[in-house]
Amino acid sequence: MFYDLNVPYSSDDPEISHTLNFLAEIGYTTVALSQTISGKLPPNLAPPTVPVNAPKSLKLLTRLNLILADPSQNQRLTSLTQAYDLVALRPTNEKSLLNACTNLECDLISLDFSERIPFHFKFKMLSAAIERGIRFEICYGSGITGSGIDARRNLIGNAMSLIRATRGRGIIISSEAKRALGVRAPWDVINLACIWGLSQERGKEAICEETRKVTALAKLKRTSWRGAIDVVYGGEKPKVEEGQSKKKGATKKGAPQTEANADSLKRKAEPAAEEAEKSLSKREQKRRAKKVRLDGAGDGAADDKTAS
Known part of the structure; x- marks a missing residue:
């Protein structure tokens, strides 16, 4: 040149x-x-x-x-x-x-x-x-x-x-x-x-x-500034289109909402099970416990026969 x-x-x-x-x-x-x-x-x-x-x-x-x-x-x-x-x-x-x-x-x-x-x-x-x-x-x-x-x-x-x-x-x-x-x-x-x-x-x-x-x-x-310092690249952020920014914002906002909904459903289901157990009468509870014991005894006798 x-x-x-x-x-x-x-x-x-x-x-x-x-x-x-x-x-x-x-x-x-x-x-x-x-x-x-x-x-x-x-x-x-x-x-x-x-x-x-x-x-x-x-x-x-x-x-x-x-x-x-x-x-x-x-x-x-x-x-x-x-x-x-x-x-x-x-x-x-x-x-x-x-x-x-x-x-x-x-x-x-x-x-x-x-x-x-x-x-x-x-x-x-x-x-x-x-x-x-x-x-x-x-x-x-x-x-x-x-x-x-x-x-x-x-x-x-x-x-x-x-x-x-x-x-x-x-x-x-x-x-x-x-x-x-x-x-x-x-x-x-x-x-x-x-x-x-x-x-x-x-x-x-x-x-x-x-x-x-x-x-x-x-x-x-x-x-430059006083002939000594010149800004060549200021680190500007790349421009994002409006459609992409809206989609990203929607996904970010949607994720916490789904998690919150799941937590609320779990919290609602747990009290329902506790209320069902509390609504049983004492007689019904004894009957269910006896049935469980009988089922356990029957399973034990069957195991003895197979062993002999």
């Missing part, structure tokens, strides 16, 4: 259908449609509608790119995670990068590598972001689609310095291509990563495993 988590998109973009079809043809399975905003956040911010004619084999995500110059202007980052699948920050100076790495809630830090970055990357600052689950993104589209020699040179130099500072960890690679011509196949992207200083395994992880982790962590932040 190959991911491209940065494809610029607007609702009136005529090239988006061609770009998505081309991404599906060359092997990508998940694509994030990005929207870029600079400055203060508008009050009602929502992702644009997803294109209807997108290939069915692609899983489309929504993403917000926020250009960050002054962190104090953007205090609604936590609420944006509920509206967008991914939230990426693009710092423009070292102070905003430090704030994004240590304090701000986001999924990605995506720097503009087509321009010369006026500060050096520090391992301690970048490792703090990686420990928080934030990944750094390298976008190759600006250095491929004819932006000039300077943009290509800046892309290579900035990518190499980022890889060197992060020790090759926590990096993903995206296209940021506005047209299909700016997109490259997954194995071409891996070759680019090898040129920048990543190994082939790390290059493949940058468009497969690391990108999958980004989407999974972002989903966990949206659906």
Whole structure:
């Protein structure tokens, strides 16, 4: 599964259908449609509608790119995670990068590598972001689609310095291509990563495993409690149909009633026998006792004859 988590998109973009079809043809399975905003956040911010004619084999995500110059202007980052699948920050100076790495809630830090970055990357600052689950993104589209020699040179130099500072960890690679011509196949992207200083395994992880982790962590932040606890199965009882529940209730109620009826019949029969014995007179009782004795004596004489 190959991911491209940065494809610029607007609702009136005529090239988006061609770009998505081309991404599906060359092997990508998940694509994030990005929207870029600079400055203060508008009050009602929502992702644009997803294109209807997108290939069915692609899983489309929504993403917000926020250009960050002054962190104090953007205090609604936590609420944006509920509206967008991914939230990426693009710092423009070292102070905003430090704030994004240590304090701000986001999924990605995506720097503009087509321009010369006026500060050096520090391992301690970048490792703090990686420990928080934030990944750094390298976008190759600006250095491929004819932006000039300077943009290509800046892309290579900035990518190499980022890889060197992060020790090759926590990096993903995206296209940021506005047209299909700016997109490259997954194995071409891996070759680019090898040129920048990543190994082939790390290059493949940058468009497969690391990108999958980004989407999974972002989903966990949206659906779980504080990004740590998620209820997968709550142990709900299976629904029982009304007819079956009535039958079960009738059988359960019927069993105690039959037992109670049997007990009542036994209790009624026992007093009747006692009353019958009490109603016999003394003469009748003596006659029955004498008959029993005579029957016993007759049986004993018959036994003696047979023995002799």
